[in-house]
Amino acid sequence: MARRGPSARRGLAACVLYSRDMATIKFWGTRGSIATPLPDRMKYGGDTSCVEIVTHEGLEIIMDAGTGMRRLGQVIMGRKSSCKGGALFLSHLHWDHIQGFPFFIPIYDPHFKFQIYGPMRVDQTLEYRLKKQMSDLFFPVVLEEVSAKLEFIEIVEEPIQLGQTTVIPRFQNHPQGSYGYRIEDAGKVIAYMTDNEHPAAEVLEDTRILAANADVLIFDAQYTPEEYEKHRGWGHSTWLTATKIARECGVKRLVLFHHDPDHNDDFIDAIVALACEQFPATIAASRDLEIQL
Template identity: 40%
Template sequence: MRFWGVRGSISCPGAEYARYGGNTSCLEVTAGGRRLIFDAGTGIRPLGLELARHAPLDIDIYFTHTHLDHIAGLTFFAPLFDERNSVRMWAGHLKPPNTLKAVVKSLMKAPLYPVSLEAFRASIKFMEFKVGQSLACGDLTMRTAPLNHPNGATGYRIDHGGKSICYITDTEHRVDRRDVAIIDLCRKADVMIYDSSYTDEEYARYRGWGHSTWQEGVRVADAADVGTLVIFHHDPSHDDAFMDGVARDAARRRPGSASSGLPRVIVAHEGLIIAP
C-alpha cells in the first residue's frame, strides 16, 4: 500500500506540512494483480499522473464516503480522461435518492465546475452496494462495515495471501465503549489504518463532527489484536512538529514490532509504502 494523501478536512500547503504532507485522503493498494484506490482526496491527483503513463488501465476506486475532502481530487485524476482506461467507482454509504453518479455529477456542475461529467473519456461504471456486504474482488476478499460519521461512511477490509489491511476513516468513537463493528472487521488484521484526527484532549471540542483520536486507535487496535496501527487523517491544525509529538507518544503507548516485522504503530505520511 502507498499513501498519496493523509490529511483530513482540507488540503494544507506550506512548509510546516512538508514531511507528513498536506493532501487529503487517498490510499493505493496493489495485490493479486489488482490496483485498488481508496478515496479520491487531493492525493489522487499525483497518483493519477503516475498511473497515466501506464495506460490502458483497469482501476477500482472505493469511497469511504463522499464528503468533499474525500472526492476533491477526483476530477483531476488523469486516467479518467483517457478512453483506453476502465474505472469502476464504488460506494456503500449512500441512500436513495442519492447515488454515487449523482454526487459526481453535482460536483462537476455549474457554478462549481467548468465542465460536466461528459468530459471523462474513460469507460466508467458506478457501483452501488449496501454497507456491510462483502464485495467480489478477484482473488482478494473484501469485507465492509458501517462507520459512525455524518451522512454515513464505509470501512473496508482486504484479505489476500494470508495478509490483511483495514481502512477505517472517517468514524467517531463512543467514549464509554469500543465500536464492535470496527473491532469485528479488524480482528487480527496485519494493518489497520484509523481515523486519528484528534487527540483525546481535543475530542470534547469536536464531539459530533464524526472523527476519532489516535488514542482511541490504540485502544481499538489492542482490542482487535491488530498487528500495526497506522495513524491517519491528520487534522489541518496538526503541523509536522505536532505530528512528531503524536508519533513519540503513540510509540510509547504501543512499543515494539508486530509479527510482520512492522512497528506496532506508524504515523502515515505522503509517500509512505507499507508491505505487510
C-alpha cells in the same frame, strides 16, 4: 426505497496492473478536512485522503479520492501497462474524499475503466452525487465528458470480490455516515477506517469485524483526547482510541490517518511518540509512505 448497485457482491477489477507476490500500500493523501500545502506539514503531507493498494495479483484498488489522487493519476499515466483501470472505494463523499477525482487524469483516457464503489443514499444515486461535483456550477468539465468507462456501484454491508481479494464494508459513525473497509488479500489484511467517530470506552462489533488481526490498520486519528472534547459529533476519533482498537483487535501495525489541518509535523511527531507508549507498532501516515505486506 433502497437501491442497490448491479454487482454489489461480485465486482471484477478492471485489469491487472503488474504481477507481484505481495500487496503494497501507498499513501498519496493523508490529511483530513482540507488540503494543507504548508512547509511545516510536508513530512506527513498536505494532500487529503487517497490510499493506493496494489494487491498481490496486481489489481489496483484506490481508497478515497482526496486531493492526493491527482499525483497518483500522474503516476498511473506513466506506467507501462496494457491493462488500465481499477476499483475506487469512497468512504463517503465529503469534499476531502472526492476533490481529487476531477483532477485524476486517467478518467480522461478512454482506455481506462474504473469501478467506483460508494455509500448508498435513498434520495440520490452515487453517480448523481459525483456528477454534482463535476457540474458547470463548480467545474469546467462535466462528468458526461469523461472518456474512461466508469461503473458506479452503491455498496451495502456485503463482501465484494475483486479477483482473489475480498473487500468487506461496514458502516461507521460520521455525519451523513461513512464506510470502513477490510481488504483481505492472500492471507494479509488491511483495514481502512477513516472518518469514524468511535467511542473511546469500547470497541464496537463492526470495528472488530473490520480490524480483527489486521496486518495494517489505517485509522482516523484526527484529534488529541483534549481536542476531541471540543469536537464531539464532528465525526472523528483520537490517536488514543486508535491505539485501544489496535490493541484489542490484535492488529500488527497501526497507521494514524486523516491528520488535522492544524497539526504540523512536530505536533504529529509528538502524537506518534505518545501513541507508541500505548501501542508500540504505531506510525503516522506520511506523504508517499509505502508499506509492503
